[in-house]
Amino acid sequence: MPDRSDNDSRKLLKRLRDSLAEPGQGQERLDYVTTLIADSMGTEVCSIYLFRDAETLELCATEGLRAEAVHNTRLRLGEGLVGRVARTAVPINTADAPAEKGFRFMAETGEECFSSFLGVPIQRVGEKLGVLVVQSKASREFSEDEVYALEVVAMVLAEMTELGAFIGDGAALGALHKQQVMFRGGTGQEGSAEGKVWLHEPRVVVANPVADDPEVETLRIRDAVGKLRVSVDDLLAAQSLDKEQKQVLEAYRMFAHSRGWLRRMEEDIQAGLSAEAAVEKEQSTTRARLSQVPDAYLRERLNDLDDLANRLLRILTGQGQDTGAEMPDDPVLVARNIGPAELLEYGRKLRGVVLAEGSVGSHAAIVARALTIPLVINAKGIINEALNGDHILVDGDQGIAHLRPEASVATGFRDKIAMQTQAQQRYAGLRDKPAISRDGQRICLQMNAGLMADLPSLEGSGAEGVGLFRTELQFLIRNKMPKRDELAKLYAYVMDAAHGRSVSFRTLDIGSDKVLPYMTPQDEPNPAMGWRAIRVGLDKPGVLRMQAQALIRAARGRPLSIMFPFIAEHAEFISARAHVLRQVEREAALGRPTPETLEIGAMLETPSLAFAPQAFFEMADFISIGGNDLKQFFFAADRENERVRRRYDTLNASFLGFIGQIVSRCAQTSTRLSFCGEDAGRPVEAICLAAMGLHSLSMRPASIGPVKSLILRTDLAALRKVIDAECAKGVESVRPAVMDFLAKQPNS
């Protein structure tokens, strides 16, 4: 094989690009491209394999293998050398292919006489499109230059695929981003929505992957990198950064100034790529590495590099966050993941949200619930598939998103929405009815809130009060710490809207995944068990005091109810309570009105508090079980980790037994007890909690109707007997018996 020069590469890329302008079908173009590549690379074989579905690769064109194998030879992801390249996104270069681990002999291709094999992934910023292979009879490894040249060619093929150059008959040549695709993920928030895709981070479109003039492209990339460096330097120079933030940005800056990165991109340009395609090529390599690095710190750094590449692409293409596209009237947000603050910024205008990652216990999910926006999480791959404006159906109940659905799917879906609307109307009919079980037990149903937008639900849902007001949401939606007077006004507004119904304000619960943009990020190995909630409040009491003052002023002599998040021991409660009481004294000394009654409670979110001394239960005016956190610590299963979250059932006999113990301890001291985790809003879980003696439940407003409807139909004492009998038998979960009990009970 002759030595390849940059000139050879450039010539080949130009010819590939020019083939785009030629009229012709995708198949003809693919055939032509394989001939061109084999010819330019001096190999007997060049083959292109493309995905026909997420798991299957199909030989779509070849120069050198048997023509009858085209569209007949198929491989699963990971199968054979080609499948392995596709799975790992790492090239395979071998002098003796049959001796290579995992080699799969495909008789129909006639490849037995070709010994050397070089396969590289065809991918575009993490989106796997296929595999490009060259083979030759001579038994030899390909040189580094040759591997590199083939990677550059694969990059151009990826861009050509994206631009629709290879569209033809059959699934493997289907147009990208045109077909119906269903994503099966998980439920983040129930409900259904229909709308148009709005990408949180729109895809950058690279119109020309090949450099017309490498000198011009080199100047462009240098100029863009220069601008990128200035913007990172500006960030670093910002006054408000503290030491830790600076350290993080220093590492980021180091990458931006990395000579190696720029040099590699300049080499890509010399090989014939445009500046944009060069950035994407390096980004694809970073992403492939990212998936293989086990070390969390290194992964973070590679993520920085990925982020820089995105910024660079946006500088080069001028396609900023704002691509000029108009948000549709019925937007469904599609994102890899999103923080609670960003989601709040979009607010209620969203019809639905679909996340490629995410988890049901995250605060973004809680925000989606507060906003009653259907949310599907874990819809793997949707980021690469969805385009702005695509028609999309979000089925939050099933955790499914239908992208570009066919008419029959859309019709069935609309029927379902109509049925749900009817059910909501039925629930609305129960609004003013008290929740009294068949056996006469009165259950108090309250709602969780945190946004001003939640308040109309107080009337609409029939909630008897606000059992949990998450004050941190007001901190998360701002880009600087809110002032005391601003908060006082806001809390007063909430109390006004409650018209005398009780509102339990939870003091600031930050940390874990709730990170305030204007507070120093804590680099903690395990934030869920780290410096969060009341721990921050007690260590930095300024904010706790300020919140207490704001609440006292907001009450203007009315009754006030305050609770602290994440109390793990009595001493924490004593200190937090003392802070609040001191503020009451201070306000009184200033001649301001103090609350008519003041109730100070604790959230029970760590198992330790259930075993606190009697004095704690006597001191607390009320206790609210934060079931989301309590369950994660009871089972030691991260509420945000989809892999383990579902492993343990809320109706697990041990967990219900534990709840029963908390109920008894509170009963001994007549301490009011309620439950405000997400399980309170799930009808079956809710009636079991009620049967265990929890007679006050706080949930998202939309759940009040369904929960009340089931309570009205249930004999809670009989249900308790079923639960006790199951626990006595030693079952793991009482769910099967509970479902059986429900199926047998009369329906009205």
Ligand code: PEP
């Ligand atoms: C809980 O942990 O159950 C709770 C209500 O608090 P949050 O979900 O806000 O952590």
Ligand code: MG
């Ligand atoms: Mg909690």
